[in-house]
Amino acid sequence: MHEMSITQSVVDAVCERMPDATVRRIRLQIGRLSGVVADSVRFCFDIVAEGTPLDGAVLEIIESSGRVRCRRCGDEFETNDLLALCGCGAVDLELLAGEELLIKEVEVAA
Amino acid sequence: MCATCGCSEGSRVTVTDSDGVTHDHEHDHGHAHDHGHDHGHGHGDSNGHGHGHGDGNGQGSRTVTLEQAVLARNDELADRNRRWFADNGVLALNLMSSPGAGKTTLLERTVAELGTELKISVVEGDQETPLDGERIRATGAPVVQINTGAGCHLDADMLADGLRTLRPVAGSVVLVENVGNLVCPALFDLGEEAKVVIASVTEGAEKPLKYPHMFRVAQLVLLNKIDLLPYLDFDVERFVEGARRANPHVEVLEVSATRGDGIDRWYGWLRDRHARRQ
Numbered sequence: 001m002h003e004m005s006i007t008q009s010v011v012d013a014v015c016e017r018m019p020d021a022t023v024r025r026i027r028l029q030i031g032r033l034s035g036v037v038a039d040s041v042r043f044c045f046d047i048v049a050e051g052t053p054l055d056g057a058v059l060e061i062i063e064s065s066g067r068v069r070c071r072r073c074g075d076e077f078e079t080n081d082l083l084a085l086c087g088c089g090a091v092d093l094e095l096l097a098g099e100e101l102l103i104k105e106v107e108v109a110a
Numbered sequence: 111m112c113a114t115c116g117c118s119e120g121s122r123v124t125v126t127d128s129d130g131v132t133h134d135h136e137h138d139h140g141h142a143h144d145h146g147h148d149h150g151h152g153h154g155d156s157n158g159h160g161h162g163h164g165d166g167n168g169q170g171s172r173t174v175t176l177e178q179a180v181l182a183r184n185d186e187l188a189d190r191n192r193r194w195f196a197d198n199g200v201l202a203l204n205l206m207s208s209p210g211a212g213k214t215t216l217l218e219r220t221v222a223e224l225g226t227e228l229k230i231s232v233v234e235g236d237q238e239t240p241l242d243g244e245r246i247r248a249t250g251a252p253v254v255q256i257n258t259g260a261g262c263h264l265d266a267d268m269l270a271d272g273l274r275t276l277r278p279v280a281g282s283v284v285l286v287e288n289v290g291n292l293v294c295p296a297l298f299d300l301g302e303e304a305k306v307v308i309a310s311v312t313e314g315a316e317k318p319l320k321y322p323h324m325f326r327v328a329q330l331v332l333l334n335k336i337d338l339l340p341y342l343d344f345d346v347e348r349f350v351e352g353a354r355r356a357n358p359h360v361e362v363l364e365v366s367a368t369r370g371d372g373i374d375r376w377y378g379w380l381r382d383r384h385a386r387r388q
Contacts, residue, residue: 002263002294009180017176024171028180035297035323082322083355092358101180110170 003040007048010041010103015052018108023057025107032080033066033098057106066098123268126240126255127275128247135256135271184298187266191273191301195284201228201380201387202284204300206324207308208317209290212334214242216308216367216376217285221251224377228384229282233272235264235289242287252276263294266301283384292317296324303383304329311335311344318352325356330363330379337366 014023030038038061045059069076070086071094077086080098085091123135179185195202205213214234221230231252234243243255254276256268269286278284286302288295296305307328309317312335318325325331331353333346350362363379365372 002297005265006180009183013178013180013182018174082326083319091355103176103178103180105173105175107171107173110172
Protein backbone atom coordinates (compact mmCIF):
# COMPACT_ATOMS: atom_id res chain seq x y z
CA MET A 1 0.00 0.00 0.00
CA HIS A 2 1.18 3.48 -0.65
CA GLU A 3 1.39 4.54 3.00
CA MET A 4 4.54 2.43 3.21
CA SER A 5 5.97 4.53 0.39
CA ILE A 6 4.81 7.75 2.01
CA THR A 7 6.33 6.79 5.36
CA GLN A 8 9.61 5.83 3.71
CA SER A 9 9.64 9.21 1.96
CA VAL A 10 9.25 10.90 5.36
CA VAL A 11 12.15 8.98 6.85
CA ASP A 12 14.32 9.54 3.76
CA ALA A 13 13.62 13.28 3.75
CA VAL A 14 14.56 13.72 7.40
CA CYS A 15 17.66 11.55 7.06
CA GLU A 16 18.79 13.60 4.10
CA ARG A 17 18.29 16.93 5.84
CA MET A 18 19.84 15.89 9.12
CA PRO A 19 21.85 12.71 8.72
CA ASP A 20 23.62 13.04 12.05
CA ALA A 21 20.64 13.90 14.20
CA THR A 22 18.90 11.78 16.79
CA VAL A 23 15.24 12.47 16.23
CA ARG A 24 13.08 12.38 19.32
CA ARG A 25 9.79 13.50 17.79
CA ILE A 26 8.42 14.16 14.36
CA ARG A 27 5.24 16.01 13.48
CA LEU A 28 3.46 15.41 10.19
CA GLN A 29 0.43 17.06 8.67
CA ILE A 30 -1.82 14.76 6.67
CA GLY A 31 -4.85 16.37 5.10
CA ARG A 32 -8.07 14.41 5.30
CA LEU A 33 -8.52 14.75 1.52
CA SER A 34 -5.00 13.67 0.65
CA GLY A 35 -5.79 10.01 0.06
CA VAL A 36 -3.28 9.00 2.72
CA VAL A 37 -4.58 7.13 5.77
CA ALA A 38 -2.88 8.46 8.91
CA ASP A 39 -3.38 5.21 10.82
CA SER A 40 -1.56 3.31 8.09
CA VAL A 41 1.36 5.73 8.35
CA ARG A 42 1.40 5.18 12.13
CA PHE A 43 1.43 1.46 11.50
CA CYS A 44 4.37 1.66 9.09
CA PHE A 45 6.44 4.21 10.92
CA ASP A 46 8.20 2.07 13.48
CA ILE A 47 9.13 -0.52 10.88
CA VAL A 48 10.46 2.04 8.46
CA ALA A 49 12.29 4.09 11.12
CA GLU A 50 14.15 1.13 12.57
CA GLY A 51 17.89 1.49 12.24
CA THR A 52 17.64 5.10 11.08
CA PRO A 53 18.09 8.40 12.95
CA LEU A 54 14.33 8.29 13.51
CA ASP A 55 14.43 4.98 15.35
CA GLY A 56 12.37 5.36 18.50
CA ALA A 57 11.05 8.80 17.60
CA VAL A 58 7.54 9.73 18.64
CA LEU A 59 5.29 10.26 15.63
CA GLU A 60 2.66 12.98 15.82
CA ILE A 61 0.16 13.44 13.02
CA ILE A 62 -2.06 16.46 12.56
CA GLU A 63 -5.02 15.43 10.43
CA SER A 64 -6.15 18.66 8.89
CA SER A 65 -9.61 19.25 7.52
CA GLY A 66 -10.59 19.81 3.96
CA ARG A 67 -11.92 23.17 2.87
CA VAL A 68 -13.63 23.85 -0.45
CA ARG A 69 -15.14 26.77 -2.35
CA CYS A 70 -18.12 26.28 -4.65
CA ARG A 71 -17.33 27.51 -8.16
CA ARG A 72 -20.98 28.18 -8.79
CA CYS A 73 -22.14 30.17 -5.76
CA GLY A 74 -18.84 31.02 -4.04
CA ASP A 75 -19.80 29.41 -0.75
CA GLU A 76 -16.86 28.09 1.30
CA PHE A 77 -17.16 25.21 3.73
CA GLU A 78 -15.28 22.47 5.50
CA THR A 79 -15.63 18.92 4.28
CA ASN A 80 -13.72 15.63 4.41
CA ASP A 81 -15.70 14.16 1.53
CA LEU A 82 -14.19 14.37 -1.96
CA LEU A 83 -17.67 13.87 -3.38
CA ALA A 84 -19.30 16.62 -1.34
CA LEU A 85 -22.00 18.74 -2.91
CA CYS A 86 -22.48 22.40 -2.22
CA GLY A 87 -25.71 23.47 -0.57
CA CYS A 88 -26.66 25.00 -3.90
CA GLY A 89 -26.37 21.55 -5.51
CA ALA A 90 -23.18 22.12 -7.46
CA VAL A 91 -20.47 19.46 -7.73
CA ASP A 92 -17.76 21.82 -8.97
CA LEU A 93 -15.83 22.58 -5.82
CA GLU A 94 -12.39 24.15 -5.67
CA LEU A 95 -10.13 22.52 -3.11
CA LEU A 96 -8.62 25.12 -0.77
CA ALA A 97 -7.15 22.82 1.88
CA GLY A 98 -7.03 19.20 2.94
CA GLU A 99 -4.53 17.60 0.60
CA GLU A 100 -1.42 18.47 2.59
CA LEU A 101 1.31 15.91 3.13
CA LEU A 102 3.88 17.81 5.13
CA ILE A 103 6.74 17.16 7.47
CA LYS A 104 6.12 20.07 9.83
CA GLU A 105 8.95 19.77 12.29
CA VAL A 106 11.28 17.44 14.10
CA GLU A 107 12.63 17.56 17.61
CA VAL A 108 16.21 16.44 17.74
CA ALA A 109 18.66 15.82 20.55
CA ALA A 110 20.68 19.02 20.98
CA MET B 111 13.97 -2.20 3.76
CA CYS B 112 13.46 -0.07 0.72
CA ALA B 113 9.80 0.57 1.13
CA THR B 114 9.72 3.50 -1.27
CA CYS B 115 9.41 0.97 -4.02
CA GLY B 116 7.89 -1.71 -1.86
CA CYS B 117 10.79 -4.12 -2.00
CA SER B 118 12.20 -6.02 0.93
CA GLU B 119 14.96 -8.55 1.28
CA GLY B 120 14.82 -10.84 -1.71
CA SER B 121 12.40 -8.65 -3.64
CA ARG B 122 13.50 -5.76 -5.81
CA VAL B 123 12.50 -3.36 -8.55
CA THR B 124 13.88 -4.28 -11.95
CA VAL B 125 13.87 -2.69 -15.38
CA THR B 126 13.93 -4.95 -18.47
CA ASP B 127 14.63 -3.62 -21.95
CA SER B 128 13.42 -4.74 -25.36
CA ASP B 129 16.18 -7.32 -25.63
CA GLY B 130 15.18 -8.91 -22.36
CA VAL B 131 18.18 -7.49 -20.50
CA THR B 132 17.31 -6.77 -16.89
CA HIS B 133 18.98 -4.44 -14.41
CA ASP B 134 18.15 -3.69 -10.80
CA HIS B 135 16.59 -0.31 -10.20
CA GLU B 136 18.56 1.41 -7.47
CA HIS B 137 16.13 3.68 -5.75
CA ASP B 138 17.16 7.31 -5.50
CA HIS B 139 16.50 7.66 -1.77
CA GLY B 140 18.37 10.90 -1.40
CA HIS B 141 20.31 9.58 1.57
CA ALA B 142 23.55 7.69 1.91
CA HIS B 143 23.54 4.92 -0.68
CA ASP B 144 26.04 5.05 -3.48
CA HIS B 145 23.95 4.87 -6.61
CA GLY B 146 26.45 6.28 -9.00
CA HIS B 147 23.93 8.79 -10.26
CA ASP B 148 22.73 12.23 -9.40
CA HIS B 149 20.80 12.53 -6.13
CA GLY B 150 19.57 16.09 -6.23
CA HIS B 151 18.55 17.73 -2.99
CA GLY B 152 14.86 17.12 -2.55
CA HIS B 153 14.02 20.38 -0.88
CA GLY B 154 10.48 20.18 -2.13
CA ASP B 155 8.30 23.24 -2.13
CA SER B 156 9.57 26.76 -2.10
CA ASN B 157 8.85 27.06 1.61
CA GLY B 158 11.28 24.33 2.47
CA HIS B 159 13.74 25.49 5.07
CA GLY B 160 15.32 23.92 8.08
CA HIS B 161 16.76 26.07 10.78
CA GLY B 162 17.20 25.41 14.44
CA HIS B 163 14.89 27.38 16.69
CA GLY B 164 16.85 26.66 19.80
CA ASP B 165 13.50 26.31 21.54
CA GLY B 166 15.09 24.12 24.13
CA ASN B 167 12.45 21.60 25.03
CA GLY B 168 13.95 20.88 28.35
CA GLN B 169 15.73 17.59 27.88
CA GLY B 170 18.51 18.96 25.71
CA SER B 171 16.60 18.91 22.49
CA ARG B 172 15.64 21.49 19.91
CA THR B 173 12.82 21.77 17.42
CA VAL B 174 13.66 22.20 13.79
CA THR B 175 10.92 23.52 11.50
CA LEU B 176 10.97 21.74 8.16
CA GLU B 177 7.65 22.45 6.42
CA GLN B 178 8.72 20.05 3.73
CA ALA B 179 6.33 18.25 1.40
CA VAL B 180 6.50 14.51 2.03
CA LEU B 181 6.53 13.82 -1.70
CA ALA B 182 9.11 16.53 -2.42
CA ARG B 183 11.63 14.03 -3.73
CA ASN B 184 9.17 12.30 -6.03
CA ASP B 185 7.82 15.63 -7.22
CA GLU B 186 11.32 16.90 -7.95
CA LEU B 187 12.07 13.82 -10.04
CA ALA B 188 8.68 14.09 -11.72
CA ASP B 189 9.41 17.69 -12.65
CA ARG B 190 12.74 16.62 -14.03
CA ASN B 191 10.94 14.04 -16.20
CA ARG B 192 8.40 16.67 -17.19
CA ARG B 193 11.11 19.09 -18.29
CA TRP B 194 12.81 16.37 -20.30
CA PHE B 195 9.53 15.55 -22.07
CA ALA B 196 8.92 19.25 -22.81
CA ASP B 197 12.45 19.84 -24.08
CA ASN B 198 12.12 16.87 -26.43
CA GLY B 199 8.52 17.38 -27.57
CA VAL B 200 7.54 14.02 -26.10
CA LEU B 201 3.94 13.37 -25.03
CA ALA B 202 3.84 11.15 -21.93
CA LEU B 203 0.63 9.67 -20.59
CA ASN B 204 0.08 7.75 -17.35
CA LEU B 205 -2.49 4.99 -17.86
CA MET B 206 -4.10 3.69 -14.68
CA SER B 207 -6.90 1.30 -13.86
CA SER B 208 -7.91 -1.68 -11.79
CA PRO B 209 -6.12 -4.89 -12.76
CA GLY B 210 -7.95 -6.36 -15.75
CA ALA B 211 -9.68 -3.25 -17.10
CA GLY B 212 -7.92 -3.67 -20.44
CA LYS B 213 -4.93 -1.30 -20.36
CA THR B 214 -2.55 -3.67 -22.11
CA THR B 215 -5.08 -4.70 -24.76
CA LEU B 216 -5.83 -1.05 -25.46
CA LEU B 217 -2.11 -0.36 -25.72
CA GLU B 218 -1.56 -3.29 -28.07
CA ARG B 219 -4.22 -1.98 -30.38
CA THR B 220 -3.06 1.63 -30.15
CA VAL B 221 0.53 0.70 -30.89
CA ALA B 222 -0.46 -1.59 -33.77
CA GLU B 223 -2.57 1.13 -35.41
CA LEU B 224 -0.80 4.37 -34.44
CA GLY B 225 2.63 3.26 -33.32
CA THR B 226 4.49 4.28 -36.44
CA GLU B 227 2.60 7.53 -37.01
CA LEU B 228 3.12 8.78 -33.47
CA LYS B 229 6.37 6.96 -32.73
CA ILE B 230 4.90 5.32 -29.65
CA SER B 231 7.06 3.63 -27.05
CA VAL B 232 5.77 1.99 -23.91
CA VAL B 233 6.74 1.67 -20.27
CA GLU B 234 5.07 -1.36 -18.71
CA GLY B 235 4.63 -1.56 -14.93
CA ASP B 236 3.69 -4.73 -13.07
CA GLN B 237 4.65 -6.33 -9.78
CA GLU B 238 6.04 -9.38 -11.53
CA THR B 239 6.62 -10.99 -14.96
CA PRO B 240 7.68 -9.61 -18.32
CA LEU B 241 4.37 -10.74 -19.84
CA ASP B 242 2.85 -7.37 -20.66
CA GLY B 243 6.15 -6.06 -21.99
CA GLU B 244 6.33 -9.09 -24.25
CA ARG B 245 2.83 -8.47 -25.60
CA ILE B 246 3.86 -4.94 -26.53
CA ARG B 247 7.17 -6.10 -27.96
CA ALA B 248 5.23 -8.42 -30.27
CA THR B 249 3.53 -5.37 -31.79
CA GLY B 250 6.94 -3.97 -32.70
CA ALA B 251 7.00 -0.99 -30.37
CA PRO B 252 9.99 -0.19 -28.18
CA VAL B 253 9.10 -1.17 -24.65
CA VAL B 254 10.66 -1.37 -21.22
CA GLN B 255 9.20 -3.51 -18.44
CA ILE B 256 9.43 -2.30 -14.85
CA ASN B 257 8.72 -4.91 -12.19
CA THR B 258 8.13 -3.40 -8.79
CA GLY B 259 8.31 -6.58 -6.74
CA ALA B 260 5.92 -5.85 -3.91
CA GLY B 261 5.43 -2.23 -4.99
CA CYS B 262 1.89 -1.08 -5.74
CA HIS B 263 2.58 1.89 -8.01
CA LEU B 264 5.20 3.38 -10.29
CA ASP B 265 7.00 6.49 -9.11
CA ALA B 266 8.98 9.20 -10.88
CA ASP B 267 12.31 7.63 -10.11
CA MET B 268 11.30 4.32 -11.68
CA LEU B 269 10.05 6.12 -14.76
CA ALA B 270 13.31 8.07 -15.03
CA ASP B 271 15.21 4.80 -14.92
CA GLY B 272 12.89 3.29 -17.51
CA LEU B 273 13.35 6.29 -19.80
CA ARG B 274 17.13 5.99 -19.61
CA THR B 275 16.75 2.50 -21.00
CA LEU B 276 13.95 3.27 -23.45
CA ARG B 277 15.50 6.49 -24.86
CA PRO B 278 12.36 7.86 -26.59
CA VAL B 279 13.07 9.96 -29.68
CA ALA B 280 12.14 13.62 -29.96
CA GLY B 281 8.54 14.23 -30.95
CA SER B 282 7.40 10.77 -29.89
CA VAL B 283 4.76 9.45 -27.51
CA VAL B 284 5.49 7.49 -24.33
CA LEU B 285 2.57 5.53 -22.92
CA VAL B 286 3.13 4.41 -19.34
CA GLU B 287 1.02 1.52 -18.16
CA ASN B 288 0.99 1.84 -14.38
CA VAL B 289 0.58 -1.07 -11.99
CA GLY B 290 -3.06 -2.23 -12.00
CA ASN B 291 -4.39 -0.43 -8.94
CA LEU B 292 -7.16 2.11 -8.61
CA VAL B 293 -5.82 3.61 -5.38
CA CYS B 294 -2.09 4.23 -5.01
CA PRO B 295 -0.90 5.45 -8.42
CA ALA B 296 -3.14 8.52 -8.14
CA LEU B 297 -0.80 10.03 -5.56
CA PHE B 298 2.44 9.71 -7.46
CA ASP B 299 3.28 12.23 -10.14
CA LEU B 300 5.47 10.67 -12.81
CA GLY B 301 5.98 13.84 -14.82
CA GLU B 302 3.28 12.92 -17.33
CA GLU B 303 1.27 15.34 -19.44
CA ALA B 304 -1.99 13.69 -18.47
CA LYS B 305 -3.45 10.85 -16.44
CA VAL B 306 -5.76 8.52 -18.33
CA VAL B 307 -7.98 6.30 -16.19
CA ILE B 308 -9.43 3.20 -17.77
CA ALA B 309 -12.49 1.57 -16.28
CA SER B 310 -14.41 -1.31 -17.81
CA VAL B 311 -18.11 -1.99 -17.91
CA THR B 312 -17.62 -5.22 -15.99
CA GLU B 313 -16.56 -3.22 -12.94
CA GLY B 314 -19.86 -1.58 -12.16
CA ALA B 315 -21.09 1.96 -12.72
CA GLU B 316 -20.26 3.11 -9.18
CA LYS B 317 -16.52 2.87 -9.66
CA PRO B 318 -15.87 6.63 -9.75
CA LEU B 319 -17.79 7.15 -6.53
CA LYS B 320 -15.91 4.36 -4.81
CA TYR B 321 -12.48 5.58 -5.96
CA PRO B 322 -12.85 9.36 -6.11
CA HIS B 323 -9.14 10.10 -5.60
CA MET B 324 -8.26 8.31 -8.82
CA PHE B 325 -11.07 9.75 -10.93
CA ARG B 326 -10.41 13.21 -9.60
CA VAL B 327 -6.91 13.36 -11.08
CA ALA B 328 -7.82 12.00 -14.52
CA GLN B 329 -7.81 14.24 -17.59
CA LEU B 330 -9.47 11.45 -19.59
CA VAL B 331 -11.54 8.43 -18.60
CA LEU B 332 -11.83 5.58 -21.07
CA LEU B 333 -14.80 3.32 -20.42
CA ASN B 334 -13.68 0.04 -21.97
CA LYS B 335 -15.30 -3.26 -23.01
CA ILE B 336 -18.47 -1.57 -24.28
CA ASP B 337 -18.91 -4.51 -26.63
CA LEU B 338 -20.08 -6.40 -23.53
CA LEU B 339 -22.89 -3.95 -22.68
CA PRO B 340 -25.65 -6.21 -24.11
CA TYR B 341 -24.70 -8.85 -21.52
CA LEU B 342 -24.50 -6.57 -18.51
CA ASP B 343 -26.68 -4.42 -16.36
CA PHE B 344 -24.38 -1.38 -16.63
CA ASP B 345 -25.79 2.13 -16.65
CA VAL B 346 -23.37 4.22 -18.71
CA GLU B 347 -25.05 7.50 -17.80
CA ARG B 348 -24.72 6.73 -14.09
CA PHE B 349 -21.04 5.97 -14.59
CA VAL B 350 -20.47 9.27 -16.39
CA GLU B 351 -22.39 11.15 -13.70
CA GLY B 352 -20.21 9.54 -11.07
CA ALA B 353 -17.06 10.47 -12.96
CA ARG B 354 -18.29 14.08 -13.23
CA ARG B 355 -19.11 14.12 -9.55
CA ALA B 356 -15.53 13.20 -8.75
CA ASN B 357 -14.16 15.40 -11.51
CA PRO B 358 -16.56 17.94 -13.06
CA HIS B 359 -14.40 18.63 -16.11
CA VAL B 360 -13.24 15.15 -17.01
CA GLU B 361 -13.78 13.82 -20.54
CA VAL B 362 -15.23 10.32 -20.81
CA LEU B 363 -14.90 8.21 -23.98
CA GLU B 364 -16.54 4.83 -24.48
CA VAL B 365 -14.39 2.26 -26.25
CA SER B 366 -13.86 -1.39 -26.96
CA ALA B 367 -10.17 -2.22 -27.21
CA THR B 368 -10.93 -5.68 -28.61
CA ARG B 369 -13.61 -4.79 -31.14
CA GLY B 370 -12.60 -1.22 -31.97
CA ASP B 371 -15.78 0.66 -30.99
CA GLY B 372 -15.06 4.30 -30.25
CA ILE B 373 -11.36 3.81 -30.81
CA ASP B 374 -11.17 6.65 -33.33
CA ARG B 375 -12.14 9.13 -30.65
CA TRP B 376 -9.34 7.87 -28.42
CA TYR B 377 -6.96 8.18 -31.37
CA GLY B 378 -8.26 11.68 -32.07
CA TRP B 379 -7.60 12.69 -28.47
CA LEU B 380 -4.09 11.22 -28.68
CA ARG B 381 -3.26 12.91 -31.97
CA ASP B 382 -4.55 16.21 -30.67
CA ARG B 383 -2.46 16.04 -27.51
CA HIS B 384 0.56 14.96 -29.51
CA ALA B 385 0.17 17.81 -31.97
CA ARG B 386 0.01 20.33 -29.12
CA ARG B 387 3.37 19.09 -27.93
CA GLN B 388 5.21 19.81 -31.14
